[in-house]
Amino acid sequence: MKTFTYAIIGNSVAAIGAIEAIRSVDRTGSIGLFSDEPHHVYSRPLITHYLAGEVSEEKMLYRPPDFYERYGVQAFLGAQVESVEFENRRLQTAGGESAFEKLLISVGGRPIVPKIAGGDLRGVFTMNTWDDAREMKSYLPAVRSAMVLGGGLTGLKTAEALVEAGVRVTVVELAERVLSMLLDRRSAEVVVKQFENQGTRILTGTTISEIRGGECVESASLSDGSTAECQMVVLAIGVTPRLDLVQDTPVRTNRGIFVDRRMETSVPGVFAAGDVAEAYDALLDQNRVLPVLPNAYAGGRVAGLNMAGGERTYDLGASVNSTTFFGYPVVSAGSSAIEEGAEIIEGDDENGYRRFIIQDDRLTGFVMTGEVNRAGIVLDLVRERIPLNGLKDRLLDGIGLIDLPEEIRHKKLRGGTCCHEKH
Amino acid sequence: MACRLCEVGCKVEHSEHKHVIKSFKREKPVARLLVEESGPLSFATQCRHCDEPACMFGCITGAITKDPETGIVNLNAEKCIGCWTCILMCPYGSITRTNGARPTAAKCDMCPGREVPACVEACPNRALVLMEDEEPAVALEDAA
Amino acid sequence: MALACFKLPEFLVERDYDKCINCRVCERQCGWEVHSYDEEVDKMFADTEKCVGCQRCAVMCPTGALVISPHPGRYREHGNWTQEHLRDAIRQSETGGVVLAGSGNDKDYPVYWDKLLLNASQVTNPSIDPLREPMELRTYLGAKPESIEVRDGKLVSQLPPQVQVETPILFSALSYGAISFQAQEALARAAAELGILYNTGEGGLHHDLYRYRGNTIVQVASGRFGVDPDYLNAARIVEIKIGQGAKPGIGGHLPGEKVVGEVSVTRMIPAGTDAISPAPQHDIYSIEDLSMLIYALKEATNYQKPVSVKIAAVHNVAAIATGMVRAGADIIALDGFRGGTGAAPKIIRDNVGIPIEFALAAVDTRLRQEGIRNRASIIAGGGFRNSADVIKAIALGADAVYIGTAALVAMGCTLCQKCYTGICNWGITTQNPYLAKRLNPEIATERLVNLVTGWSHEIKEMLGGLGVNSIESLRGNRLHLRGIGLTHGELETLGVRMVGQ
Structure with missing residues (x-):
């Protein structure tokens, strides 16, 4: 059984932040990386750009193809970690068991899938992984119009990508405005205007009540009683931290995995960062789940430095977001x-x-x-x-x-x- | 002294034609440094090539990297999709946007292939000086 | 504006639009606001009438798109009424004022340096290669005793205070106020690096420059600005300023608007008040009065520092100089009529005073005749343009020379002569912080050091050619000079033989 000085579960931004930090102080300690996704580390925010056809396969990569090799990382890709024994410092995958000295959990979040009649029809998607985007992309030839449920960042970026791919899109948002976590009413209107300029409808204060079709999506009914023809429905009402691995373990959770200022969980030597973590927000002076990329990298980095024996605290306040719409x-x-x-x-x-x-x-x-x-x-x-x-x-x-x-x-x-x- | 010749030098260096007249007339080059002025005080600001570059930490595509040998923080425009997260992350305001159909982020690259960066060379008053090691890579002085 | 049509612009601003890239550097660099950018037509324009021909824009333009030249539009040519006479008369008809000017007399008077030629050794005496043999440019300023006593190889006489300089080229009086702090700092730094001296002028000594005390000449002028015991004791030499070559017989006037901030502190006068230097020193109406001041200053400095007295070169300069030496001056500073100024009535600048060549020769001759040449060093100033002028001045009798305009040129000055306006695009004669910061003291220092170093090399070469290995051996040796195209009277006054003799 292989023992890693550092084990990392997850293969996205926080994981990379940790690896790069660890290697900045420890060039020799072994690093094992476990990811349920089979891909080389890719940029999650780029999946909508991939869907739109703006970004090639090769440019999806967040770090160069030789990244793991150069950083001395043994990467287990497509190897889902099934469980972790925190007391014994072991983790289990289908392929076997590994031991670790320090562990980082950076498994991110998973899309929240609302219970909607017809939600199991072909043509209903979530948008969280590269594979989601691939599947959606291959389904596009059958799509003339689509409905996106959720006016958050993922919903709107997906809607934008679909528009750019030539699809007629309607966005449905239950709240009274889009991007309600990020923007006030007036700035939300600025965003809506960008969509309207493209002929995209954004409906607020409503939701999808039923998805209809035989085998595939054919139309969707809204809570306001209207029905619209569409061949695709994207469910993008939010993500929730993936807590499966820490359920019923000594690792303290709240909405996410609760970490201290050093990004360490309630179990010493076990760290968490990224969208799965509930880290300190200096601006609010409280812990919160804040799924934004720059903070994920910074959190991963702090975790990595501390895992390698350093003393760093995570002091990033404020949610940050920068994007473009059309x-x-x-x-x-x-x-x-x-x-x-x-x-x-x-x-x-x-x-x-x-x-x-x-x-x-x-x-x-x-x-x-x-x-x-x-x-x-x-x-x-x-x-x-x-x-x-x-x-x-x-x-x-x-x-x-x-x-x-x-x-x-x-x-x-x-x-x-x-x-x-x-x- | 706020002549902004550093900006001119930078624009030319980072243009396609690399010819001061042709570049300006044919292209719309963007300077990767900016002269700030307030009353008689003025100075040029550009990338500090930080030890812990917030732009790189925030870059969603992996387009920004820090060269472990030279310490230079580079931006690969080919990879950049123009989300401007780096602009939001940089506390020095040292990243800008290019003009054109597919704008990308642009920043100081320390003029690869040049012994002295174009801005430093263009400065007639030695207000921009190249400094190495402990000091910020390109030091800014309130123009003498 | 009705009368404005009488005035033709002096300079023409030509812009090659094929080269202009609208970078607006010219606009930002022109303190006269000649250039402007028009957004509507996306073009730079120039207001030619405002141009003073300082060439700053042309030098800074990154594409070489600008040419500034004398305006071809001229009044009808007239042998008596030159363009300048016309222009000045027109201007005065508008204003009723005195025409001011900066810099030095620019008129076509003969330059006697150009009528003096140096000798060189051939056959009968060997020339010296300064690259192979020592060549001494060091000299000492201050009174020398009649005789010295040496016992057991050691000097036992008490010498009057002597100031050693490594080359006989000093920076002449340029006051803080007339020039920017940056410019004065550069002069001080360069003097320190070169082992020579700079001169504070009558503007006081800024506290940041006290660190260059080993290279400072402080002036005591008619306004007594900035004079206190610390000031006097910070100097190597204390200089009483009686007159200035650019404006003999008149005083100075720094308007209250320029007496701000550090200038007012350094001059020790309230901010906003006019700094008036009276025409005479009001306590000096005779040689005896001068003596009182000289000895007052010697007392104040504990007889540790030579006292210099600076006068403008005027008609009876030789007689005045002997009086000054007898009054106790250790150094006589003579300023010829080509000497520069920050501001002077142009009519005075261009019509009063005499050439330094004659003043120097006359003074040196008279002091020798009276047997008191040893009692004072002579520093000559006023229009030195190159190292040949310097070496000729030494041969005529100077111990050292003052350079002012040449130093300004080293720092960037192009002699646009607008110093009196306080607008100097080169950051030299201005207190405007936007303009002053254009002069980086580090660069200006290097350039000053380069200039003086270059001249010193040339002087060594010329000395070697003369077969002389020390500047002190050349001093007053007029046999090394010959006059060309000079009248017998001129040759006689200069104490120089005609070429071929």
């Missing part, structure tokens, strides 16, 4: 979705819509659409909790480093490193 940029961060209870500065001009949320003279969130250059400087105001003082009036014009208080500017410019993890 080429139109939309970025948001922090408490961007809140409507009230804070001072809000907003502007709307040819450069786009922007919105800044301020509490106690500190920026707690923002949305920028259209012109997003230098948004990182604004995000830093949020993450570093820099008092705004006079900066407030400059927010709409675009903040530069030169606008920052001299002391902060000098610290930034002389520092030469930009990770927010505390040493």
Whole structure:
């Protein structure tokens, strides 16, 4: 039985963050990586781009083909971990048993599948893995119009991909606006407009009540009573952490796997990161599941450094999101979705819509659409909790480093490193 | 001194034609560094090639890498799909977008193949200086 | 604006639109706001009338799209009424004011350096190769005793204070206020690197420059700006400024708008007040008065520092100089009529004073005749353009020379002569922070060091040719000079023989 110094379950961003971190301090300790997916590490957010035909197979890879080899990782791809014995530090796959000294669980989330009549028909998809996208892509020739249930990021990016693939799309969202976790009403409208420009309908305050068809999807009925013809339904109402491996084990869970500031679970030596983890959000001063890619990498990295004997804490506040809809940029961060209870500065001009949320003279969130250059400087105001003082009036014009208080500017410019993890 | 010749130098270096007149007239090159001005204070900002590059941590495609030998943080435009996460992640505001039909992120690449980056060479007042090792790769000084 | 039509632009701004890339560097670099960008037509335009011909834009343009040349549009040519006479008269008819100018006298008076030729050794005496043999440019400034006593190979006489300089080229008085801090810092740094001296002018000594005290000449001028015991004792030499070659007989006036921030602190006057240097030193109306000031300064500096007295080269300069030496001056600084200024009435700049060549020769001759040449060093200034001018001045009797304009040129000056406006696109004669920061003291220092080093090399070459291995051996040796195209009277005053003799 092989014993790994480091075992990693999962093969996405958090896992890579951990591997790269481990190897930055430990060049020899053995690393075993276990993934139920058969693929070389690929970029999950690119699956909608793959569906749209924008990204080739080879460009789906998140790291070069020789990544595992170069990083000295023994990768077990397509090897689902069936169980973990946390006391004995063992894990079991169909292929056998392995032992480990340190473990990282970064298995991500799985799509929430609502119970809808007809949900088992051919043509009903979820969108979470490369294989999901492949299947959907091969089904596309049969599709003229599609219905996407869920106006979150996955739903909208899938809808965009389908539009670009030539499909007529209707998006159905139960909430009163799309991207309700990320955007306020007005910025959501900006996004909706991008879809409407493409002839895509977005219906809010409604849901799919029934999917109809013989063997395959033929139409869907909405809760408002209407029915629309479609050959495909995509269920994208959200993801939930994959907790199967830790159910009924000493590993403490809440909504996700609960980790401390070092990304360590309640079981010493066992870490979790990425969409499965419920990590500290410095902005809210509480733990939460925050499935966004940059935080997953950073969390994986902190876990990796600690697994390799370092002392790092995860100190990233604020949800961050940057994407485009039909080429139109939309970025948001922090408490961007809140409507009230804070001072809000907003502007709307040819450069786009922007919105800044301020509490106690500190920026707690923002949305920028259209012109997003230098948004990182604004995000830093949020993450570093820099008092705004006079900066407030400059927010709409675009903040530069030169606008920052001299002391902060000098610290930034002389520092030469930009990770927010505390040493 | 806010002449912005560094930006001109950078644009030319990162253009297709690499000829100051032709590049400007035929293309719309984008500078990978930016001169900021506020009153008489001005300085150029560009990628710090961070030890722990937030842009790379945030890059969804794997287009951004850090060269372990040189420490240079590179961006592979071929892989970039233009999601602008790196722009959101970079606390220095040092990543920009190219013009054109398929815009991608663009950043300082320290001018591969050149002994001295084009911006440093273009600076007539030695406000931009190339510094190695402990210091940030390209140091910014409030122009003398 | 009705009368504006009388004025023709002085310079023509030509832009090659095939080359212009609208990068707007010219626009950002022109303190005169000549260039502007028009978004609507996506084109750069130039307001030719505002151009002063400083060439900053042409130099900075990354595509070489700009040519700045004298405007071809001219008033009708006239042998008596030159373009300049016309322009000045028209301008004064508009303003009723005095026409100001910066820099030095630019008129077509004879330049006597160009009428003096150096000798070289041939056959009967050997020349020296400075690359193979030592060549001494070091010299010492200050009064020398009548005689010295040496006992057991050791000097036992007490010498008056001497200041050693590694090459006989010093930076002349350029005050903080007239020039930017950056420019003065560069002069100080270069002086330190070269082992020579720079001169604060009458603007006081900025606290950041006290670290260059070993290379500083401080001035005590009629306004007494910035003078206190620390200032005097920070210097190697204290210089009393009586006059300046560019504007003999008149004082100076730094307008209150320029007396801001550090300038006001350094000058020790309230911000916003005019800094007026009176025409005379109000406590000096005679040689005796001068002596009182000289000795007051010697007292204040504990007789540790030579006191220099600087005058403009004027008609009876020789008589004045002997008075100055007898009054106790250790150094006589003579400033010829080509000397520069930050601001002077143009009519004075161009019509008052005499050439340094004559003043220097006359003073050296007179001091020798009176047997007091040893009691003072002579520093000559005013229009030195190259190392030949310097070596000729040494041969005429100078111990060292002051260079001002040449130093400014090293720092970027193109002699546009607009120093008096406070707008200097090269960051030299300005207090405007946007403009001043264009001068990187590090670069300016290097350039100054290069210039003086280059000149020093050339001086060594010329000395070697003369068969002389020390600059001090050349001093006052006018036999190494010959005059060309000079009248007998000129030759006599210069104390130089005619070529061929």
